[in-house]
Amino acid sequence: MNWTRLIFTLIILLACVLALVFYSPLLIYLLLALVLAYFLDPAITWMEYKKIPRWLGVLILYFIIAGVLTWLIATYVPELIRQGNQFLALLSRTDQSPLQLIVDLPVIRSLHELVENLDHSVPQMHLLARFDSFLETAVNKIGEFPQLLISNYQPILGTLAMVLMVPIFSFFLLSDKKRIRRALMSLVPNKYFEITLILLKKVDENVGNYIRAILLEMLAVGIMSTFVLSIVGVPYAIVIGAIAGLTNIIPYIGPWLGGLIAVLVILISGMAPVNIIWAGLAMFLVQQVDNYMVYPAIIGKTMKMHPLLVILTVLAGSYFGGVIWMLISVPLVYMIFSLLSALQKNLKEFRII
Amino acid sequence: MAPRFLLWFKRLFVSPDLHKDLLKYSLFKELNAHQRKIMASFLHEREFKAGESIFEANYPLEVIYFIESGEMELTPILAADGNTVLKKHQFVGVLDLFSEKKRLNSANARTDLKLRALSEKDFQELIAKDPALGVKLLKACCCFLSDFIAEHSRQNRS
Missing domain, CATH: 1.20.1440 (de novo design (two linked rop proteins))
Structure with missing residues (x-):
């Protein structure tokens, strides 16, 4: 038995396991980058055959995607912000309690009426009181949401930064696809x-x-x-x-x-x-x-x-x-x-x- | 400073021809620099020790091997010139490609051997995706097969 070879193989395996553990938090982002790379690859390959370097092909595609996203955001986000502001303004009104505002929503109002009728029919179950308590808890949770965002801003920003890294990972996977494949294959015994x-x-x-x-x-x-x-x-x-x-x-x-x-x-x-x-x-x-x-x-x-x-x-x-x-x-x-x-x-x- | 920057900028888009050596293989002799660059990106480098088996007869054909250095011994004889030994800048697997996609012979490294391997599927993909490249490769394959048949006919007559 070739002990040197065996020990070397074990060291390589150990290094692989350690690398897997070390990079494990990034695996999901790498997976997402891989999905993006697979989706864009045919277009990049097509451009490569048209004499456009792969790195340039990726950049061109990124610019096109960014352009489409910018157009979508410019078209729809102002409307969403307007509606969001309206909703916030509604919640910040002092003449009505937040619970009353929620109850005034058409769907909740119908449900409230239904529960109210049931409560009249079966008063022993205190259905209305329970429903109101459930709504109040829901309103409190919604109220806590901004606080939750502020107190967890570090993990949220960290995750956001990693999500933004996905296109960068994808860029390298796409531009160096064949080099990566050759490097992997070079490790395989004849x-x-x-x-x-x-x-x-x-x-x-x-x-x-x-x-x-x-x-x-x-x-x-x-x-x-x-x-x-x-x-x-x-x-x-x-x-x-x-x-x-x-x-x-x-x-x-x-x-x-x-x-x-x-x-x-x-x-x-x-x-x-x-x-x-x-x-x-x-x-x-x-x-x-x-x-x-x-x-x-x-x-x-x-x-x-x-x-x-x-x-x-x-x-x-x-x-x-x-x-x-x-x-x-x-x-x-x-x-x-x-x-x-x-x-x-x-x-x-x-x-x- | 400016000319250097311009040269660097040009190299970003037009990379120097690093694959001129591919012209020495008859299969690639008509490829232009861009086509050689694409072809080279599909080639895997393999090294075999003297005596090591490369493939055996009836193995599925997956790879065409191009000899970069060293010698390869084939059994039974199938090289176009009737020799059992293939040398630098010769290749093996093209004949089998047009048969039943099985290896027709076995191959061993006669000396330490450096090969470049092209997957049969990549070969087909190259032909399908770049028709200009495909025509050149198929033309070269036809020339190779024609030479092979002519050589065997001549040997049979004599």
């Missing part, structure tokens, strides 16, 4: 070089196709939701459409969240209840188009998993690690499954097993 190349390509293809497909689906659902909600006349259709697009990435559960937000907005804005039915139908239509046209055309080609397994995987992901794991569990399970099947096939072909 015996396993070809099989590793096959597996790396498989991961690259699966993950890249899945991420690009899911982002395209999000975009399609976002645009369709905005369009149909605008027709129905739901306020803030673009914002709700964007949320519907974002939540759509959680299979089977996400699509309902977008519809739920639309219903809540209708209730809070005091629109006629019949609009809830129209908005519900509109979102149902979007989901049908997504399920039977968009999903099979975009994602069905990249991933084949039984629906039951998808639901079980999403639920297991939510128990394991919350929303983030709900998002990543399905592609992760699919990737591991396809990797293992590719590994088994190739290990036999290369006569390693």
Whole structure:
């Protein structure tokens, strides 16, 4: 046995474990950077073939994305600030208590009346008193929110700074993609070089196709939701459409969240209840188009998993690690499954097993 | 100062041709500097010790190997000139690429060997994504195959 080699391998392994522990707080941001990199890579590669250096291609794309975001912010944020100011002004009025203001919201008023009627019917349960107490607690919590922001400003700013680092991580992943790949491959022993190349390509293809497909689906659902909600006349259709697009990435559960937000907005804005039915139908239509046209055309080609397994995987992901794991569990399970099947096939072909 | 700055600025966009050595491979002899730069970014450098196995017959074809230095021994004979030994600036895997994507022969390092490896999938991707580059590569492949067939026909006749 070559002891020097064994000791060296152990030291390398130890260094890897230590590095993993040391950089573990950054892993989630690195993962986000990887998602962004996979999404932008085809455009960067296309530019590379047109003689534009990769680093310049990334910068051009960043400028385009920043331009679009600036336009969106310039268009919608002033309106949001105006509404936010109105809400704050409402809360700071001294002639009414904050509790009364909340109770005056159309949806809460309806609920309050319902509870009041129930309380008259069954006075022993003190339902009205309990409901008022619940509302008061909620108002107090809302009141504490600014204080909570101030007292936790350091972790909030830290997280914000790390989120802003994502495009920077992504820049290096994109501009040095092939160098990183070559560096990783140079660590692989000759015996396993070809099989590793096959597996790396498989991961690259699966993950890249899945991420690009899911982002395209999000975009399609976002645009369709905005369009149909605008027709129905739901306020803030673009914002709700964007949320519907974002939540759509959680299979089977996400699509309902977008519809739920639309219903809540209708209730809070005091629109006629019949609009809830129209908005519900509109979102149902979007989901049908997504399920039977968009999903099979975009994602069905990249991933084949039984629906039951998808639901079980999403639920297991939510128990394991919350929303983030709900998002990543399905592609992760699919990737591991396809990797293992590719590994088994190739290990036999290369006569390693 | 100004000319130096301009030179530095120019190099940001037009990098110097660092891959002229690729012209020595018949497969790459028609590629321009930009195409060579793209090609080089796909090539992995590998080193084999004398006697080490590179691949065996019937292995799946995943990589085309280009010899940078050293000698490679093939069994059975499949080199175009009838030799069992491939030397600097020759390559192996192109013939197998157009067969059943299985290695037709085994290869061992005769001496210490430095190779550049191009994945078969990257090769296909290069052809698909850059048609101009693809035409040059396929033309070079045709020339190589034509030479190979001509050489074997000549050997069979004699």
